[in-house]
Amino acid sequence: MCGRYAASRRPEDLQGLFGVEKWEPEETLAPDWNVAPTKEVYAVLERPVKDAPEPRPVRQLRKLKWGLVPSWSKTPEGAARLINARAETVHEKPSFRRPFVSRRCILPADGYYEWVTGSDERELEEQGKRKRPRKQPYFVAPADGSVMALAGLYEFWRDRTLPDDHPGAWWVTCSVITTEADTAPLGVAPAEGPASLADIHPRMPLMLTPDRWDAWLDPARTDPDELRSLLAPPPAGIMRAYPVATAVSNVRNNGPELLEELAAPEESTLF
Numbered sequence: 001m002c003g004r005y006a007a008s009r010r011p012e013d014l015q016g017l018f019g020v021e022k023w024e025p026e027e028t029l030a031p032d033w034n035v036a037p038t039k040e041v042y043a044v045l046e047r048p049v050k051d052a053p054e055p056r057p058v059r060q061l062r063k064l065k066w067g068l069v070p071s072w073s074k075t076p077e078g079a080a081r082l083i084n085a086r087a088e089t090v091h092e093k094p095s096f097r098r099p100f101v102s103r104r105c106i107l108p109a110d111g112y113y114e115w116v117t118g119s120d121e122r123e124l125e126e127q128g129k130r131k132r133p134r135k136q137p138y139f140v141a142p143a144d145g146s147v148m149a150l151a152g153l154y155e156f157w158r159d160r161t162l163p164d165d166h167p168g169a170w171w172v173t174c175s176v177i178t179t180e181a182d183t184a185p186l187g188v189a190p191a192e193g194p195a196s197l198a199d200i201h202p203r204m205p206l207m208l209t210p211d212r213w214d215a216w217l218d219p220a221r222t223d224p225d226e227l228r229s230l231l232a233p234p235p236a237g238i239m240r241a242y243p244v245a246t247a248v249s250n251v252r253n254n255g256p257e258l259l260e261e262l263a264a265p266e267e268s269t270l271f
Contacts, residue, residue, distance in 0.1 A: 001084050001114075001178055001201065001203045001205075002083070002084055002112050002150070002176045002178055002203075002204070002205035003036075003037065003083065003084075003113075004034065004035060004036055004112065004113040004248070004251075005035045005109045005110075005111065005112040005113065005148075005150075005205070006032070006033045006034065006035065006109060006110040006111055006112070006113070006139070006258070006259060007029075007031070007032050007035050007041060007042060007107075007108060007109050007110060008031035008032065008033060008110055008256070009031075009108055009110070009147060010031075011023055011025075011028055011029075011042065011061055014042060014044070014061055014108050014147075015061060017108075017147060018044045018059065018061070018106065018108070018149075018213065019059055020044060020059050020060060020061045021058050021059050021060065022049060022058050022059070022060040022061070023060065023061040027061075027062065027063040029041070029042060029063060031256075032254065033110075033254055033255055033256055033258045033259060034248055034251055034253060034254045034258055035066065035109075036066075036251045037066055037067050037080045037083045038065060038066060038067050038080055039065070039066055040063050040064065040065055040066075041063070041064060041065075041066050041107055041174070042061060042062070042063065042064075042107070042108055043061075043062050043063075043064045043105040043106065043107055043152060043154060043174055044059065044060070044061055044062075044105060044106040044107075044108065044217065045059075045060055045062060045103070045104070045105040045106075045154060045217060046058065046059050046060070046217045046218065046219055047060070047103075047219060057218070057219050057220075059217065062105075062172065064105075064154055064172050064173060064174040065171060065172065065173045065174070066083055066107075066173070066174055066175075066176075067080050067081075067082055067083050067173055067174075067175070068082040068083075068085075068095065068096070068099070068153060068154070068155050068173045068174055068175035069082070069155060069157040069171055069173045070082075070094070070095045070155060070157070071098070071155055071156060071157055071158075073157060076157060076159070076171060076173075082095055082175055083175060083176060084175060084176050084177070084178045084203075084205075085100075085153060085175045085176070085177050085178070086177075086178055086179075087151075087177050087178065087179040087206055087228075087231040088179075090153070090177060090231075091224045091227070091228055096153055096175065097224075098155075099153040099154060099155045100153060100224070100227065101222045101223075101224060101227065102219060102222060103153060103154045103155060103156075103219075104151070104152070104153055104154075104216055104217060104219075104227075105152045105153065105154045105174060105217070106149045106150065106151065106152060106208060106213060106216065106217065107149075107150040107152040107174065107176060108147050108148070108149060108150075109147070109148040109149075109150055109205075110141060110147070110148065110259070111139050111140050111141025111142070111148055111259075112139075112140055112141075112148070112150075112204075112205055113137050113138070113139055113140075113244070113248055114137070114138055114140060114200045114201045114204075115135040115136065115137050115138075115201075115249070116135060116136055116138060116193075116194060116199070116200045116201065117134070117135050117136075135246075135249075136193075136243055136246070136265045136266060137243070137244050137245075137246060137248050137249060138190075138193070138194065138200055138241045138242065138243055138244065139241065139242060139244045139259055139261075140197065140200070140204070140239055140240070140241045141239065141240060141241075142207075142238060142239060142240070143186075143187035143188045143237075143238055143239060143240040144238070148205075148207050149207060149208045149209075149210070149213065150176050150177075150205045150206065150207060150208075151176070151177040151205075151206040151207070151208050151216060151230075151231065152174050152175060152176050152177060153174060153175050153177065154172060154173065154174040154175075155172070155173055155174075156170060156171070156172055157170070157171040157172075157173065158170055158171075159171065176205050176206075177205070177206045177231065178203045178204060178205050178206060179203070179204060179205075179206045179231065179233055180198075180202065180203065180204075180233070181196070181197040181198040181200070181201055181202055181203055181204040182196060182197045182198060182204065182233060182236055182239070183196050183197075183198040184196060184236035184237060185236075185237065186237070186239055186240055186241055187237045187238050187239055187240055188239075188240035188241075188242075189240070189241065190241060190242050190243060191263075191264070192243075192264050192265060193241075193243060193265055194241060197239060197241065200241060206231060206233065207233075207234045208230070208234075209234050209235070212230050215230055216230050242261040242262070243261070243262040243264065243265045243266070244258060244259065244260065244261065244262060245257075245258065245260070245262065245266065246266055
């Protein structure tokens with residue numbers, strides 16, 4: 001799954017990397033090393049610009065809220081539950097099938113966090129000797145330090161309790177697509193701990209390689225089968241994972257120190 005990630009890149013850098021034509025400086029977000037559900041995040045998407053002289057799709061860098069609210073939802077209360085969409089079923093689930101064919105985006109990230117329970121801890125839990133086993137957070141990112149382009153969907157939701165001219169009348173929300181975690185060896189694995197992404201968690205966010213960015217963002221592509229072919233996992237061996245401090249488990253903690261690599265997991269019994 002993807003329940004927390006880091007996004008510290010400057011909008012100017014994202015503009016150049018993704019070929020963004022339109023970005024509003026007032027939508028600037030501060031670097032965030034502990035992005036949690038319901039927070040505002042950057043998204044790259046293509047759609048016509050309102051009142052533009054020609055109605056062509058324009059690549060934009062937009063500020064969206066993480067946690068998709070379906071357009072047909074009566075309230076936005078379920079947004080925190082729709083932070084992820086499974087690649088295997090995204091084309092058929094009522095909450096995601098419409099944005100899948102018409103409202104796709106890329107969520108730029110430095111990498112994502114995932115928590116793992118060590119074998120000794122799991123045994124204690126199974127024996128009833130530890131009700132809440134300790135978990136070690138890991139940071140997963142491209143081994144070459146490049147931006148992690150997460151495949152995402154976005155949707156518009158109208159708050160009918162507000163007038164049309166109210167700034168909060170429209171919500172624009174998003175979800176991260178996930179897939180089965182890679183079982184192949186990591187490109188850079190920690191000295192102690194998991195050797196593959198699947199050793200950390202059975203799911204992972206779907207990273208799009210640059211050769212798929214244009215096709216994924218193109219709103220003219222609406223064939224579900226063609227789009228599903230873009231959801232293949234990235235090549236094996238291009239990711240790294242390393243243990244980070246458990247401070248990241250508290251969403252109130254936020255700073256570049258959260259990405260600092262530990263020499264070993266904080267709990268020596270984790271693996």
